[in-house]
Amino acid sequence: MRYVLLLLSCLLFPTAPAWGGGARAHPESWYQRGWCADRGRLEVVLPDGTRCDCLTETHAVEFDFASKWAEAIGQSLRYASATGRRPGIVLILERPGDERYLERIRDVDQTFRLGLTVWTLTAPTKRTHSD
Numbered sequence: 578m579r580y581v582l583l584l585l586s587c588l589l590f591p592t593a594p595a596w597g598g599g600a601r602a603h604p605e606s607w608y609q610r611g612w613c614a615d616r617g618r619l620e621v622v623l624p625d626g627t628r629c630d631c632l633t634e635t636h637a638v639e640f641d642f643a644s645k646w647a648e649a650i651g652q653s654l655r656y657a658s659a660t661g662r663r664p665g666i667v668l669i670l671e672r673p674g675d676e677r678y679l680e681r682i683r684d685v686d687q688t689f690r691l692g693l694t695v696w697t698l699t700a701p702t703k704r705t706h707s708d
Contacts, residue, residue, distance in 0.1 A: 601642065601671065602700035605630075608669050609640050612698060629656040636665035636694060643668055643675035646682050653693065664693050671700040 609630050613619045617633035631638040637656035641649035649666045657664035668679055679697060686693040 605640050605642065605669070608667065608698050612640070612667055612696075613638070623656065623659045625659065627655065627659070629660065631665075631667075632656075632660060632662070633665075635663055637662045638665035638667055640667045640669065643670050643672070643678035646678040650682060650685060650691070650693070654691065664691065665696070666693060667696045667698055669698050669700070 609619060613631035613633075617631045617636075617638070619631055621629045621632040623629055629637050630640045637653065637660045639649045639653040639656060641652075646668065649668065653664035653666050656662075666682065668675075668682065670676065670679070679695065682693065682695055685691070686695075
């Protein structure tokens, strides 16, 4: 029975994000490369083996999609702790209503005085060409 559950997990979970509209305009790494290219170093491996998405002179930055706002807070604080830099988050807003997650981050930051710096990115809109 245990092997059946393991097999089902392996088969079902990789496709789970596609259920319920989980498809993204671009992967997180696409946003990371564009934003971090002239600001810092991308995917810096820290002493504990974790990877900071972008390490600038002043910030340890975590990138995440808006719905993963809480994870972004925790990871940015961890990276800041490990590097001695300020915690930063680049929150990727792709869908209408994603701004509510930005407000949640701001509320938690203010309540607990975390000192987060938050930037936002939006998915580029498709352009139509007329000849």
